[in-house]
Amino acid sequence: xxSERRLEVLRAIVQDYVGTEEPxxxxxxxxxxxxxxxxxxxxxxxxxxxxxxxxxxxxxxxGRIPTDKGYRLFVDRLAGVKPLSxxxxxxxxxxxxxxxxxxxxxxxxxxxxxxxxxxxxxxQYPSLTRSTVRHVELLALAPARLMLVLIxxxxxxxxxMVDAPAPFGEAALADLRARLNSRVxxxxxxxxxxxxxxxxxxxxxxxxxxxxxxxxxxxxxxxxETEERLMIGGTANLTRFGHDFPLTIRPVLEALExxxxxxxxxxxxxxxxxTVRIGHENAYEGLNSTSVVSVGYGSGGEAVxxxxxxxxxxxxxxxxxxxxxxxxxxxxxxxAES
Amino acid sequence: xxSERRLEVLRAIVQDYVGTEEPxxxxxxxxxxxxxxxxxxxxxxxxxxxxxxxxxxxxxxxGRIPTDKGYRLFVDRLAGVKPLSxxxxxxxxxxxxxxxxxxxxxxxxxxxxxxxxxxxxxxQYPSLTRSTVRHVELLALAPARLMLVLIxxxxxxxxxMVDAPAPFGEAALADLRARLNSRVxxxxxxxxxxxxxxxxxxxxxxxxxxxxxxxxxxxxxxxxETEERLMIGGTANLTRFGHDFPLTIRPVLEALExxxxxxxxxxxxxxxxxTVRIGHENAYEGLNSTSVVSVGYGSGGEAVxxxxxxxxxxxxxxxxxxxxxxxxxxxxxxxAES
DNA sequence: TCTGGCACTCGGGCAGCCCGAGTGCCAGCA
DNA sequence: TGCTGGCACTCGGGCTGCCCGAGTGCCAGA
Numbered sequence: 001x002x003s004e005r006r007l008e009v010l011r012a013i014v015q016d017y018v019g020t021e022e023p024x025x026x027x028x029x030x031x032x033x034x035x036x037x038x039x040x041x042x043x044x045x046x047x048x049x050x051x052x053x054x055x056x057x058x059x060x061x062x063g064r065i066p067t068d069k070g071y072r073l074f075v076d077r078l079a080g081v082k083p084l085s086x087x088x089x090x091x092x093x094x095x096x097x098x099x100x101x102x103x104x105x106x107x108x109x110x111x112x113x114x115x116x117x118x119x120x121x122x123x124q125y126p127s128l129t130r131s132t133v134r135h136v137e138l139l140a141l142a143p144a145r146l147m148l149v150l151i152x153x154x155x156x157x158x159x160x161m162v163d164a165p166a167p168f169g170e171a172a173l174a175d176l177r178a179r180l181n182s183r184v185x186x187x188x189x190x191x192x193x194x195x196x197x198x199x200x201x202x203x204x205x206x207x208x209x210x211x212x213x214x215x216x217x218x219x220x221x222x223x224x225e226t227e228e229r230l231m232i233g234g235t236a237n238l239t240r241f242g243h244d245f246p247l248t249i250r251p252v253l254e255a256l257e258x259x260x261x262x263x264x265x266x267x268x269x270x271x272x273x274x275t276v277r278i279g280h281e282n283a284y285e286g287l288n289s290t291s292v293v294s295v296g297y298g299s300g301g302e303a304v305x306x307x308x309x310x311x312x313x314x315x316x317x318x319x320x321x322x323x324x325x326x327x328x329x330x331x332x333x334x335x336a337e338s
Numbered sequence: 339x340x341s342e343r344r345l346e347v348l349r350a351i352v353q354d355y356v357g358t359e360e361p362x363x364x365x366x367x368x369x370x371x372x373x374x375x376x377x378x379x380x381x382x383x384x385x386x387x388x389x390x391x392x393x394x395x396x397x398x399x400x401g402r403i404p405t406d407k408g409y410r411l412f413v414d415r416l417a418g419v420k421p422l423s424x425x426x427x428x429x430x431x432x433x434x435x436x437x438x439x440x441x442x443x444x445x446x447x448x449x450x451x452x453x454x455x456x457x458x459x460x461x462q463y464p465s466l467t468r469s470t471v472r473h474v475e476l477l478a479l480a481p482a483r484l485m486l487v488l489i490x491x492x493x494x495x496x497x498x499m500v501d502a503p504a505p506f507g508e509a510a511l512a513d514l515r516a517r518l519n520s521r522v523x524x525x526x527x528x529x530x531x532x533x534x535x536x537x538x539x540x541x542x543x544x545x546x547x548x549x550x551x552x553x554x555x556x557x558x559x560x561x562x563e564t565e566e567r568l569m570i571g572g573t574a575n576l577t578r579f580g581h582d583f584p585l586t587i588r589p590v591l592e593a594l595e596x597x598x599x600x601x602x603x604x605x606x607x608x609x610x611x612x613t614v615r616i617g618h619e620n621a622y623e624g625l626n627s628t629s630v631v632s633v634g635y636g637s638g639g640e641a642v643x644x645x646x647x648x649x650x651x652x653x654x655x656x657x658x659x660x661x662x663x664x665x666x667x668x669x670x671x672x673x674a675e676s
Numbered sequence: 677t678c679t680g681g682c683a684c685t686c687g688g689g690c691a692g693c694c695c696g697a698g699t700g701c702c703a704g705c706a
Numbered sequence: 707t708g709c710t711g712g713c714a715c716t717c718g719g720g721c722t723g724c725c726c727g728a729g730t731g732c733c734a735g736a
Contacts, residue, residue, distance in 0.1 A: 037709070038710055039710095040709075040712090041708085044708095
């Protein structure tokens with residue numbers, strides 16, 4: 001167990017290093033922080049912290065920098081979440097209030113988050129599986145060509161073409177549309193399959209095939225779209241990464257293009273609370289020198305999707321966590337209103 | 339007017355510099371290319387080319403590199419468009435054929451283009467203004483809450499919420515839906531405004547307000563969506579930019595996030611043929627050290643949108659142009675089929 | 677008009693040097 | 707026992723001076 005003062009030293013190291021990007025030495029520490037002890041004492045503390053693996057020296061005769069383990073301790077025990085200032089809060093609200101549709105909400109959120117944190121922002125679109133159905137529409141573009149449109153309570157719209165095995169009359173179409181809606185509107189997507197299971201039976205033999213194809217397409221859409229979409233922004237902030245950055249930045253850019261990786265990353269995050277993954281805690285190798293701060297957001301009490309930021313392990317955790325949390329909250333509000 | 343041989347020297351310089359990324363000297367040139375003259379002669383030619391502004395020296399006692407003007411001449415007069423190999427063509431077709439919807443087509447296109455050219459790819463979604471209407475759908479989510487869904491011939495779907503000033507009956511809704519569709523289906527978006535102009539008059543006074551709001555929303559959607567959407571990919575290729583690249587890459591990343599800038603960039607491109615903008619020819623300052631190769635694509639003979647790549651001015655122009663042209667062609671085919 | 681020769685320039689890389697920040701250790705003191 | 711001041715030591719970074727070689731421009735001759 002580390003003494004109170006040693007924790008204080010660790011905190012000071014993290015803060016200084018985040019600020020200056022340079023290894024911090026014992027003397028500088030005592031000058032910038034009121035630790036009440038001499039550099040020599042700090043040196044002893046640092047030696048202990050290094051033994052325990054919380055800090056490291058890039059090379060002899062250099063200051064110390066925090067390790068992933070050090071940041072972890074800092075986040076868990078030494079740092080709170082820094083709330084945003086009220087002007088910032090107002091700015092967020094104003095900015096998000098102007099959104100006209102879901103794409104716009106997500107787009108604005110991603111820009112906002114990138115700007116606030118000066119890092120790369122990732123926002124997941126509200127998930128289909130947790131959403132409820134607001135409406136299902138079925139259009140005949142040609143006698144045997146239908147279009148299926150799915151509208152969610154979060155405003156998301158998905159459409160699919162359906163090629164019917166046989167021409168499908170306008171009456172049958174209206175019938176199917178009505179029955180489909182009466183069964184699924186307001187229900188969760190996850191429950192849809194069993195709700196429509198027996199629908200084909202109530203149709204005439206001629207139409208049954210088409211109904212089945214339509215339902216199959218609907219269910220398929222639900223499954224496919226479980227691979228969620230997401231939007232990223234603020235990649236220009238990657239240039240603030242560090243000196244050695246051509247090596248660091250490349251795998252990060254690659255990771256950001258792999259939506260699968262990002263979704264997995266966000267997916268790993270805790271259901272409700274905020275999650276911080278530091279450096280090697282990230283499963284994906286390319287992100288080993290980055291930290292990911294993510295949190296769920298949703299229209300009600302329940303999270304329908306996640307958002308977060310990706311930045312260097314050397315980041316301002318309290319500030320970033322504050323911004324992420326605040327933005328998630330406001331987006332949730334906006335979604336609830338629409 | 340430059341002699342044939344001097345042009346040949348310029349071509350050799352461009353090719354070598356693109357390959358090696360290093361200033362090329364007279365001796366190396368004569369060794370790698372069969373120019374049939376001595377280094378001394380080449381030096382004289384180089385001096386002329388430099389006077390004319392086609393090449394430059396980073397510093398005395400270094401080789402020459404092409405200027406923007408040099409690349410321009412190279413593209414205009416010295417280089418053709420390099421056709422893809424037939425395995426490449428087959429690969430493109432196979433890759434694009436698997437697409438399930440418009441988002442997927444665009445997504446695959448962007449990945450494909452980035453991979454083929456090893457540069458940053460930009461693909462614009464098919465434009466609404468040049469598209470035609472396939473269907474307009476109108477749904478009542480609540481008595482005074484409507485949803486307007488617009489479906490284009492390219493498979494794009496746009497939706498908007500409409501708050502009606504007064505409750506709107508199911509009959510009136512069906513009526514409006516039918517009339518709207520009979521007037522605009524198959525017409526170009528640009529023609530829609532005047533086609534629906536007199537619609538409100540044929541409705542009862544009670545409903546007229548709502549009809550007007552719906553139409554207003556429809557027209558607004560057309561205008562708003564003239565700010566097109568686009569998708570980018572291959573940003574990881576930016577790391578291959580050059581040595582000095584932290585300075586170069588930042589403004590490029592910023593430009594790539596400014597959709598407006600990109601759209602303008604693509605928009606400037608020629609209607610039909612391929613357009614190459616080299617270095618300072620790009621209006622946007624951040625892209626002054628990049629070249630943009632863009633071309634229109636479309637389902638018929640007509641271009642409905644554009645796509646292209648952004649890369650360093652030092653790029654393989656013939657190869658890039660070949661890839662861009664080929665991809666545009668296949669995407670056009672795919673769109674025509676769907 | 678091309679060519680070979682020659683003197684010149686200058687950036688990059690290498691070796692050597694110094695400087696200073698930072699360390700670990702130790703003896704002394706509360 | 708724990709903190710402190712002092713001291714010797716280490717080592718990376720930056721500066722200087724140097725050389726080398728690629729590349730140039732010019733010129734006289736074929």
